Amino acid sequence: MAWMWKKKSLIATSLIVVVSLFVVVVNFSQMPDFGQTFSNHWMFSKQSYKAFKPHLGYVSIPKQEPLKLNCELCSIVSSSGQMLGQAAGAQIDRSPCIWRMNNAPTRGFENDVGRRTTLRVVSHTSVPLLLQKPQHFFGQGNDTLYVVWGPLRNMRKDGKGIVYNMLRQASENYPHARIYATTEDRMNYCDMVFKKETGKDSGLSCPVSTETSQQKRLNDDDREAEQKCVIIMGSDTATLCGPDISCSSQGIQSGSYLSTGWFTLILAMDMCKEIHIYGMINDTYCRTEGYRQVPYHYYEAGSRDECAEYHLHENAPYGGHRFITEKSVFAKWAKTHSIKFFNPPWQLS
Numbered sequence: 001m002a003w004m005w006k007k008k009s010l011i012a013t014s015l016i017v018v019v020s021l022f023v024v025v026v027n028f029s030q031m032p033d034f035g036q037t038f039s040n041h042w043m044f045s046k047q048s049y050k051a052f053k054p055h056l057g058y059v060s061i062p063k064q065e066p067l068k069l070n071c072e073l074c075s076i077v078s079s080s081g082q083m084l085g086q087a088a089g090a091q092i093d094r095s096p097c098i099w100r101m102n103n104a105p106t107r108g109f110e111n112d113v114g115r116r117t118t119l120r121v122v123s124h125t126s127v128p129l130l131l132q133k134p135q136h137f138f139g140q141g142n143d144t145l146y147v148v149w150g151p152l153r154n155m156r157k158d159g160k161g162i163v164y165n166m167l168r169q170a171s172e173n174y175p176h177a178r179i180y181a182t183t184e185d186r187m188n189y190c191d192m193v194f195k196k197e198t199g200k201d202s203g204l205s206c207p208v209s210t211e212t213s214q215q216k217r218l219n220d221d222d223r224e225a226e227q228k229c230v231i232i233m234g235s236d237t238a239t240l241c242g243p244d245i246s247c248s249s250q251g252i253q254s255g256s257y258l259s260t261g262w263f264t265l266i267l268a269m270d271m272c273k274e275i276h277i278y279g280m281i282n283d284t285y286c287r288t289e290g291y292r293q294v295p296y297h298y299y300e301a302g303s304r305d306e307c308a309e310y311h312l313h314e315n316a317p318y319g320g321h322r323f324i325t326e327k328s329v330f331a332k333w334a335k336t337h338s339i340k341f342f343n344p345p346w347q348l349s
Contacts, residue, residue, distance in 0.1 A: 053070065054066040054067070054068050055067040055068070055069075055267075055270060055271060056183075057182060057183050057185060057186030057189065058147055058180045058181070058182055058183065058186065058267070059180060059181060059183060060178070060179065060180050061164070061167050061168055061171050061179045061180065061181055062168055062171055062172075067145075067147070067180050069097075069118075069119065069145060069271065070271055070272075071096055071097035071118070071271060071272045071273070072096060072272075072273045072274065073095055073096055073097065073272065073273065073274045073275075073276065074095070074097045074098075074099055074268050074271070074272035074274070074275050074276070075092050075095035075097065075098050075099065075114075075276045075277075075278065076099045076100075076264060076265070076268060076275065076276070076277045076278065076280075077092060077098065077099065077100050077101075077104070077113050077114065077278050077279065078101070078261070078277065078278055078279035078280045079100075079101055079102065079104040079279075079297050079298060079299070080279040080280065080281065080294065080296070080297070080298060080306055081294030081295035081296065081297065081298045081303075081306055082279040082280070082281060082292070082294050082298075082306070082343055082344060083109070083112045083113050083278065083279040083298040083343065084109075084112055084294060084295075084298050085112065086112055086278075086279075086343040087111055087112060088112060088113070088114070088278055088279075088342065088343055089109075089110050089111045089112055089113055089114040089115070090114075091342075092113065092114035092116075092278060093114040093115055093116050095276065096118075097118040097119065097272065098114060098116050098117055098118045098119075099117075099118065099119045099120070099121065099264065099268065100113075100117050100119075100120050100121075101120065101121050101122070101260045101261065101264060102120070102121075102122055102123055102126040102129070102260060103122075103126055103129040103130055103137075104297070104298075104299060105299050108299075109298060109299065112298070113278075113298070117144045118144065118145065119144065119145045119146075119147060120144055120145070120146050120147070121147050121149065121260055121263055121264040121267065122146055122147065122148045122149070122260070123148075123149060123150065123260050124148060124149065124150025124151070124154045124155060124163040125150075125163075126260075127148060127163050127166055127167065128166070130146075130170075131166060131170065134170060134173065134174065138170055138173070138174035138177035138179075139174060140174070140176045142177075143178070144178070145178045145180065146177070146178065146179045146180065147180045147182065147267065148163070148167060148179065148180065148181050148182065149181075149182040149187065149190075149260070149263045150163055150181075150182070150187075151187070152184050152187070155181055155182075155184075164181065167179050167181065182263070190258060190262065190263055190266050191258065193266060194258060194262070194329075197329045197332070198322075198325060198329065257319070257320070257321055257322075258321075258326075259321045259322075259323060259326060261280070261323075261326065262326050265277075265330060265333075269333070269337065273338065274338040274339075274340075275337075275338065275339045275340070276340050276341075276342060277339065277340070277341050277342065278342050278343055279298070279342075279343055280327070280330075280341060281306070281307075281310075281327065281344060282327050282328075282330075282331055282341070282344075282346045282347075283324045283325070283327040283328040283331060285307070285344065286306075286307035286310055286311065286324070291307065292344075293305050293306075293307070294306050296309045309323075310323045310324055331346065331348060334346065334348055335348055
């Protein structure tokens with residue numbers, strides 16, 4: 001009898017081990033690759049979309065829980081002046097998930113940009129603009145999900161990350177607000193994607209002590225949130241780059257900064273089965289004869305021409321975005337993924 005009991009105990013133990021190993025393998029297979037290495041199988045494959053998959057690169061404030069929103073169709077609304085006069089609002093509002101960037105408004109522009117907002121991707125330097133209207137953006141009547149990206153020095157959680165401190169305070173003041181921070185690993189991953197696609201480092205450091213005349217022009221011309229700003233919060237002072245600029249402790253290498261659009265599309269590629277992008281021009285648009293001249297932002301009438309802004313940044317020695325370079329990468333991705341561009345449409349060769 002003792003022998004039989006020992007045999008049954010051994011069988012039961014073996015079954016427990018097998019089941020445990022199976023659970024570990026399944027969970028590991030669903031973990032996202034945060035870009036520490038790249039294989040020949042590029043991460044953005046059509047099989048990468050998994051409904052209800054947790055997105056571990058984005059964690060809630062303050063609970064540190066992973067983002068779990070997934071969408072069959074995401075409509076990403078650009079902040080470009082291309083949105084004006086297109087009457088795309090009704091079409092956009094029919095989408096199950098509607099994404100916007102930074103503090104781009106809907107009020108007063110509903111006919112062109114729609115009314116609803118599911119998710120906003122927000123630069124660390126646009127957070128102060130949101131906090132100018134906290135009830136509007138974070139109040140109980142607003143169920144928008146916010147994904148904020150920024151360098152570690154502004155997003156650190158040890159009390160020294162000035163932007164993270166702002167977001168933590170906002171979450172305390174508005175406990176119903178759904179605010180997520182992009183992790184350091186995910187930030188590094190987005191930078192690595194840029195290097196993989198272009199052969200260049202994104203150049204992640206914010207120039208504080210020295211400026212070329214071109215950099216000074218970029219900063220001096222920018223207004224309010226667009227300008228390089230200093231935010232004083234108690235005894236802490238943080239120098240922030242422009243609202244769409246990726247900064248970190250690394251040195252400038254390519255002289256450029258990733259844009260909010262870059263972070264938005266990478267998140268969408270992971271979260272959305274199909275992507276519709278409104279108001280984004282391609283990399284050749286500004287070389288087209290008779291192109292439509294529009295303001296850089298649809299909500300800033302009389303601001304600089306979009307193409308003039310693109311050329312200024314693309315040709316800056318450092319401190320600028322590489323909008324045109326990024327758009328050429330987006331065109332490449334659109335050839336193998338379910339991404340469609342509207343107003344203006346893109347011709348993908």
